Amino acid sequence: MALAIRDVREHDLDAVLALNNTAGRSILAIDAAQLRYFYDHADYFRVAEIDGQIAGFLIAMREGGAYGSPNYRWFSGRYPQFVYIDRIVIANAFRRHGLGRIFYCDVISYAEVRVPLLACEVFLEPRDDVVVLFHGTYGFQEVGQQRMGEDGPQVSLLARELPSFGYVRDTYLEHGGLPDVPWLAERLARPSQSPA
Template sequence: MALAIRDVREHELDAVLALNNTAGRSILVLDAVQLRYFYDHADYFRVAEIDGQLAGFLIALRDGGDYSSPNYRWFNEHYPSFVYIDRIVIANAYRRHGLGRIFYCDVNSFAEVRVPLLACEVFLEPVDDVVVLFHGTYGFQEVGQQRMGEHGPQVSLLAKDLPSYTYVRDTYLEHGGLPDEPWLAGRPTLKTDNTTKRRLAGERRS
């Protein structure tokens, strides 16, 4: 089995959309416009490819964006710097193969050289003990709860401290930035708008 975790490609968006919208009630449905927003603005948007087949994806965003998710906005109001995991989806045929942990290790590696905190949420209605346990064993702690809209589900807001960030900040970010290595690079398709320019500059000052 050949596994690759890599940045999403534009021609794969239809397949990603179909995978998202058949994932079940724990994953919020997207339309093409919403997915395009992620393609244009998400700091982390990677897919898992197994033997040439799309097996899953994970989308995450840094702080300071205009994303309208109430959970993302909650973290923006409470923390100055973080990477927020918006969603992770694994295709049915590839579940129980450890892809979730592989994705979380990958996004953790992406985040810890940029920010001090990795954030996400889990649904509490209905509660999924497997999902709750997964996040707990991976080092997440509950930092709050809220309801997603007047009639939406209650969610547990989770955060994980990234202790490696302090070393990276003091050694690299405050002294010229990260080394020019492929595994440290951001998404090549990320738009260089004012927000992105501010973030890129901020990586030198964080």
């Protein structure tokens, strides 16, 4: 079994959309336009590919975006710098094989050299204790709760401090930036984005 975690490519989007919309009640369905927004604007959008098949994906956004998610806006109103995990989806055939842990290690590696906080939410309706415990094992703690819209589910808003960020900020970010190596590189700007 050959596993690769890599940035999403445009030709992956149909498979990612199908995977998202068959994930069940704990992942909100999206349409092609919403997925295109993520493709164009997400700071972290990676897929797990196993033997040529998309087995999962994780999408995360930095602070300062125009993303309309009420949970993203909640964190935006309280924290100046963060990476917000919007969604992680693993295909049914590949669940309970450690892909979630691999993605979380990868997104933590991405975030800890850029921001002091990693954020996400978990649904409390329906409550999934496996998901709650999973986040606890990665050091996430509840920092709030809210209901997503009038009739939406109650969510627990979680955050994990990234203690290595202070060292990275003081050593690199305030003195010329991160080293120019592939594993620290940002996603390339999409055609509809202006370069940063």
